[in-house]
Amino acid sequence: MRIPCPICGTRDRREFYYKGAASMLDRPAPDAGAAVWDAYLHLRDNPAGRTRDLWHHEAGCGAWLVVERDTVTHEVFGAKTLEQFHAD
C-alpha cells in the first residue's frame, strides 16, 4: 500500500504510522458525558468498504493525514493534510 502525502508525494506505507478511524478528529466537549466519550474513544463504525483514517507521516514530513481508502480492496483514494481536511 502506498499513501499519497500531499506534502511529500506518494510514499511507501512503512513511512506512516496508523492511528485509527478519522472520527478521532470529532472530539466531544469535556462535559459531554460518559456515553458520548465512550463512543468517541472506543466505539467504531468499522466499515467494510470506504473509510477515512488517520495516518502520521512519521518518517517523512511529520504531518497528520486523513486518508480515504477501501478496507476490502486496500485501494487508497487520496490523502489530505488536517488543514486541507478541515478547510473542506
Added chain:
Amino acid sequence: MRFSGWRIFREGLTGNKGWGPHWRDPAPKSEYDIVIIGGGGHGLSTAYYLAKEHGLTNVAVLEKGYLGGGNVGRNTTIVRANYFLPGNSEFYSHSLKLWEGLEADLNYNVMHSQRGLINLFHSDGQRDAFVRRGNAMINQGDDAILLDRDGVRKHLPYLDFDNTRFPIYGGLLHPRGGTARHDAVAWGYARGADRRGVDLIQNCEVTGIDIQNGRVTGVQTTRGAIRAKKVGIVVAGRSGQVAAMAGMRLPIESHILQAFVSEGLKPCIDHVVSFGMGHFYISQSDKGGLVFGGDLDFYASYAARGNLPMTEHVMEAAMTLMPMIGKARVLRSWGGIMDMTPDGSPIIDKTGVDGLYLDCGWCYGGFKAVPGSGFAFAHLIAQDRPHDSAARYRLDRFRTGVGLMDEEGTGAQHNLH
C-alpha cells in the same frame, strides 16, 4: 458414526468406503429457540455446549459460507494458557482444561499436541516480567518453568545464540502449551452438535436482526426469515457489521493478521517458539510445514490477505532468530480478519437488546479460546448470567474503565493488540 480403533481398521481393509458425512445438511426451519450467527470455531462450540451442558437442542447455527471456512481454519493453531491478568487467567486456564478432554469428549481426533511453548526473553526487564507471568500461571494452577540461556539451548539448539542485538537471556516454558489441528476442531464440534440435534445451516448469511419492543424476535437471512427467542452473535472479524444490524456500534476495529507456511520438512522444531523482540512465533505442523507469523498489518482491513511490508518484517524476524530457516521455501501465506478491542481482551456479554448476546473481540488469540468461549457463551445464553470463567468479559468495561485487561500493556488503541 463413531470413530474407534476397530472401525478404522475395518475401513482400512475395505477401501474406506463406509465413512459417511459428518453432519446433516438440513433446510432452515421457520423457528428455533436459539439461533447462533456464525459457524466458526466459537459458534460451533457454543452450539455443542448448549446441547450437551444445557439440553437445548432446538438450535440452529447459521453460517454464510461453509463451516470452518473462517478464521478457525486460517490461524497458526497455538493453544496455551499463559495469560497473566485476572479475568484472562482463569478463562484460558479453563479453556485449556477443556482442550485436554476434548478428543475423548468429541470422539474426534483434533490432534491436540502439548509439545510445550517457549517464550524467549532478551533483557533483564523482560526476564522479570516473565518470572511474574510464570508465577501467575502457577498460582492459577497451570504450569511454567523458567529456562536460563543454557536451558533454552538444550531445547532449541538451532537458534542464533550469538545475536548481539537480541541476545537470548532465557525463556518461559509452558509445557502444556502446544497446537491442535484447527479444521478438525471445527469439524469435531460440528459433528458433536449435529448428533445432538442442532441444525448446522451453511450458505445462509444473516442480513438483518429483528427486534420488537427491545426484544429480539429473529433474523433475516439469504434463505428467508427465521424466528428465534434468543440470538447469539459469534462472527469473529465481522462482529462490527452484524452488531450494526441490531443498531449497535462495538469497541472493535477489524484488522488483518498474516500467517506463512513452508514446504514440508522432516521434524526439526519440536515446540512452539515465540520471539518477543521481533514478535515472531513458529511451530512445525504434523505434515512438516513450518507455520509462522508475526504482527498485525496495523491498519483496519477486511481483506483476507495482507501486504508485503509485514511479510518482509516476519521473514526478517525469522532469519534473525533462526538463520537455518532461510533454507526453507515459503509455500503459502494468507490473512485472516480479526476483531481488535481496545484492551486486547474479548467480550462475552448480553447486549442492550433482550435475548441478543454477543461473543466477539478475540483479537489474534481466539483459537485457543474455542472450547472456553463456547462453554461460557452457551452458559450465558442458557442461564442469562455469565459463567464464572468469563465473568469479566463485559461490554461496558471500556465505558466504566473497570476491569480492563490490557494483557500486553500496549495501550488503548485497537491496532496495538
